[in-house]
């Protein structure tokens with residue numbers, strides 16, 4: 145029996161799925177569709193609003209008010225590094241803890257538009273402490289949080305010592321603005337590459353299997369990774385050591401990468417604010433569910449180019465059609 149919903153439906157076992165295929169950004173479709181691309185760029189829930197713009201704002205707020213001065217960062221000292229770690233710890237708990245609280249502890253939306261009918265697993269020996277949430281929270285806080293902070297500290301220390309290429313709005317306004325659009329695309333390319341790499345036999349078995357212990361993910365699954373995967377995943381920001389940018393770009397990028405997985409692993413198709421707050425990522429959920437499809441993000445269609453794309457409609461094939 146199918147229960148119709150505004151965007152999708154539940155199957156007989158209670159799994160909710162969108163009623164439309166999981167699509168890529170029109171930016172890379174051929175022939176070019178200018179109107180569709182413009183809509184994707186500018187409409188609510190598109191490329192700019194609300195998510196990327198929120199990270200642009202958060203990056204600016206961080207640089208202006210919550211970042212140690214460059215003068216004190218010339219030497220690697222516990223004071224300013226500890227401050228950055230504490231700030232990121234708070235951000236982690238606001239975003240990951242906040243979404244978990246709303247959707248999984250208080251269950252404010254019940255099962256509405258939830259991909260998987262059950263909530264998190266307890267008493268399962270594959271998880272640390274035999275509990276999925278404890279396992280995910282532990283790995284996020286003990287491994288991924290310090291690694292996220294490590295990359296930020298390295299950048300800030302290098303910037304304080306004049307070791308990173310910089311650009312200001314006055315020097316090159318076109319490049320300065322363009323970078324905010326390019327960074328999420330670079331993130332998609334980097335993520336696809338390292339993700340394909342860690343699906344290689346030995347790395348899958350010993351490293352990436354940690355993240356894949358969660359076929360039914362929740363917010364805390366986002367950064368629940370083996371430390372090597374966390375290091376590689378977060379290394380996307382190393383590009384700022386080579387490409388001229390500003391601290392604002394850097395923190396936009398770093399927070400995008402570190403905070404984004406909370407919503408990306410939500411397990412729901414954004415029922416907040418009557419469906420207008422678009423969070424959740426069915427595309428990546430399908431990767432967790434089936435493992436051999438949808439390695440990238442749904443901006444650049446790399447999975448389509450390399451024959452690993454599944455749009456979520458119909459039966460899943462072990463070898464998805466190109």
Ligand SMILES: [Zn+2]
Pocket residue numbers: 355366409428432
């Ligand atoms: Zn994932």
Ligand SMILES: [Zn+2]
Pocket residue numbers: 339343352356431
């Ligand atoms: Zn994977």
